[in-house]
Amino acid sequence: MSFEITKELTKNPKTKPDSSNLVFGKHFTDHMFIMDYETGKGWHSPRIVPYQPILLDPAAKVFHYGQTIFEGLKAFRKADGTVVTFRPNKNFERLNRSNERLSIPAIDEKLALEALRELLLIDQDWVPSEEGTSLYIRPFVIATESALGVNPSEKYMFMIIMSPVGSYYAEGINPVKIFVESKYVRAVRGGVGNAKTAGNYAASLKAQEEAHEQGYSQVLWLDGVHLKYIEEVGSMNIFFRIDGKVVTPALNGSILDGITRNSIIQLLKHWGWTVEERQISIDELVEAQKSDKLEEIFGTGTAAVISPVGEISYAGEKFTIRDGSTGELSAKLYDTLTGIQRGALEDPFGWVVEIK
Amino acid sequence: MSFEITKELTKNPKTKPDSSNLVFGKHFTDHMFIMDYETGKGWHSPRIVPYQPILLDPAAKVFHYGQTIFEGLKAFRKADGTVVTFRPNKNFERLNRSNERLSIPAIDEKLALEALRELLLIDQDWVPSEEGTSLYIRPFVIATESALGVNPSEKYMFMIIMSPVGSYYAEGINPVKIFVESKYVRAVRGGVGNAKTAGNYAASLKAQEEAHEQGYSQVLWLDGVHLKYIEEVGSMNIFFRIDGKVVTPALNGSILDGITRNSIIQLLKHWGWTVEERQISIDELVEAQKSDKLEEIFGTGTAAVISPVGEISYAGEKFTIRDGSTGELSAKLYDTLTGIQRGALEDPFGWVVEIK
Missing domain, CATH: 3.30.470.10 (Aminotransferase class 4, branched-chain amino acid transferase, N-terminal domain)
Structure with a gap:
């Protein structure tokens, strides 16, 4: 052709x-x-x-x-x-x-x-x-x-x-606050959650609006079946650094197969981190926070690149993550990914395509 | 104003x-x-x-x-x-x-x-x-x-x-065949299933296309949580006449609050029928069919008015409803509703609004 x-x-x-x-x-x-x-x-x-x-x-x-x-x-x-x-x-x-x-x-x-x-x-x-x-x-x-x-x-x-x-969030690379949504649902298995289609975003507006009114930038979605397992944030995939390992929800058909998500997993593994792509429940997250094992949370997406999370709200409780400061892994990932993208750092994966 | x-x-x-x-x-x-x-x-x-x-x-x-x-x-x-x-x-x-x-x-x-x-x-x-x-x-x-x-x-x-x-379906008032969908999901509680918004219809196209390929006009959706309870048909609400009563899924937040649905319920009650708005599982439906208690199935909607269902396919089995013929209640409802709408019959509910 x-x-x-x-x-x-x-x-x-x-x-x-x-x-x-x-x-x-x-x-x-x-x-x-x-x-x-x-x-x-x-x-x-x-x-x-x-x-x-x-x-x-x-x-x-x-x-x-x-x-x-x-x-x-x-x-x-x-x-x-x-x-x-x-x-x-x-x-x-x-x-x-x-x-x-x-x-x-x-x-x-x-x-x-x-x-x-x-x-x-x-x-x-x-x-x-x-x-x-x-x-x-x-x-x-x-x-x-x-x-x-x-x-x-x-x-x-x-x-x-x-x-x-410029930055997607007004906060830039500074930590955002996210609201764990347990009333509204974005997607369910068998639906269109893993497609980048308008209806998924339309379905998110109301929850996002209510979260904004309470001072949160974004909503963290739970799965549509049990309202228990973590799926993704409004316009980002989500990662948790827990007890020295990195955990992110597995691609289950209802979350987006993020290209930044994929790149971050490759980068982390390249650096020797253990990355677990699996189901992670909101209870496990709260438990990790309460036992001081939750070291960092960050979102990944093309628009926001890496967005550290400084606070989450769930079921009326607020959890401040590492005193609301940007985690060192989040910062390193941000610097590395943007460095590769802008040619300031080597690109060992062949990700960058020159336009000529 | x-x-x-x-x-x-x-x-x-x-x-x-x-x-x-x-x-x-x-x-x-x-x-x-x-x-x-x-x-x-x-x-x-x-x-x-x-x-x-x-x-x-x-x-x-x-x-x-x-x-x-x-x-x-x-x-x-x-x-x-x-x-x-x-x-x-x-x-x-x-x-x-x-x-x-x-x-x-x-x-x-x-x-x-x-x-x-x-x-x-x-x-x-x-x-x-x-x-x-x-x-x-x-x-x-x-x-x-x-x-x-x-x-x-x-x-x-x-x-x-x-x-x-003219008619929404090529079949007109003749019975349509519907395919009970147990892979794709249209909506889930907490989502936008009860809003008339584009994304619900976008989410239905693939399932409908696959049903068409197998000779079915429409898809019958099951609930997003259990894939068990009947919700609605592509562009209609659904009613079952079982053992002398009429059953239709209750408004649960994930199905459309149809105006034809509401009118049909009022008409049926006016005629003295028992109408149950409740959860109905696909298993209950199959059981009613197998024990010869399933007397009629019909869909209701503005576009199609009343659409009798002559066949359903579920989990590889085909069930022919009353030999594929239009039920007498479906026919009576169609004649009455269209008669009221077109002024041929009295309008005891004050539904019809003259434009002048």
Whole structure:
């Protein structure tokens, strides 16, 4: 298959936002990638065009039945000015796993990578260079057929948009407070919890809003069957350092197979840590905290990278983790991962892909 | 509060589709209703405009985080030409319950009813009169703020679009076959199963597609915790006539509080039937079938009205219900409900609202 991506460049480049004060996901670059799908024709007309609004029929299936999936990855600027991405092939593999679960036709991963490469080359000046900044990349697919029956769409759009970003949390690398949710449920086995699809996030808004009102940044979800086993945080996977080992919930079908999660596990094992991917109950966590064996908690995700957790609230009790300070392992992981991503440290795993 | 709904009428009325051969949700009327929301301004600018595509930023939250809800109701043409709707106030009450669950600001129900009335008056010629036809009405809300953080949107659009429709199922009032799903899960308590939100339907597509491949029209969902208790069918609530009584799953938070369901329960009680709203397990159902006590199964919903079930498949076994024929209670309920809706029968409950 040959990819011919047509390009239409903007005649009115935007003013770039101040990179020392970037808000997450509010500003978008000058261009975007689009490709259409129609039953019988397959995916076609890949193109890069000026960033612009899209025109959809009000009956487009995405509005009514949520047939949509997305990805999130980042591009970084190295000290020498080179632009790199981090394991982008993993994102497009996961995009197709999400597509499969949502009955959306698969996308050629090589074409998606090539589209991203060409888009990044065109908008390379948008990749910020300040410490802690990056270009957040959002590939997504939406069902665009105009028809109200509940069944898979006959038409889709695949798009890539990009946004220069700073920290995801207002706290930056400082510890966040999380609220263990025991009323609302995000996902259950047999559902779509391991797909990056809109409905999972919609289902999280109410709980997150209530947690915010109580001063917590994020919700820690428990499993949908027993409301007992730890799953993930709103937009991150979660890790616990307990008694010298690192424990993280196993990929059970209802949590996201995070690429940062996977990278952190590889890094930890590379350093000689024991990493257990297994069921971990909230009771085990509380017990570890009470017996002083809970050494650190941190979340991992593309948007937040590593986010130390300084306090958890569960069933009316508040637990302060290591006096609310950032753990040394969290800090080392953050420094190493961002160091690899930005080319300041060696990349022993071949994760970083130069865009040229 | 005074409602001033501005109106811009189309200069190019569309050709109406042939009412003897309507496909569900493919054709839309000449006009639609729109109202905008913005934090600080509230809901504003209610207007009726020609049916047309809408322009959205690719970063609009509905595409990424599925913050959207919808409703479905119908308008009918009585023999005397009058246009009526069926319990529309119930739909807008539920719309606001869905809004609440999805962290979407409430909509004034009186304004929504007035908007619907005015839209129906403008497009009244689109209400078909043939037996089995109606005008399907789809109110919905989408999050339109352009920002990639996972939190409730600061901007929304509320719209009403309308589509002349025939039967929802190709089978019409003839019995459908349903597949009892024991791998995929639609919803779980604590989730959004009782809200009419896109993600619930997105989560159902894969199971429905696999059921279709095996010759089944719909999936019968079991509860997310035990995979044991019956919840609902794809786009309907479900009723069982067992040993002279009618049983339907209780509203447990993970199933839809159907307006047709509610109306059927009222009708049945009015006729002197015992109706039990309770947990019913798939084992109880299989047992009732095997002991010849399962007299009828039917689904209820706005789109399908009453849909008799002729066959269910569970765990590799197929059960033919009353030799695959339509039950007398299903038929009587269908005739009565559609008779009330179309003015052929008396409306003892005050369900029908004339549009004038």
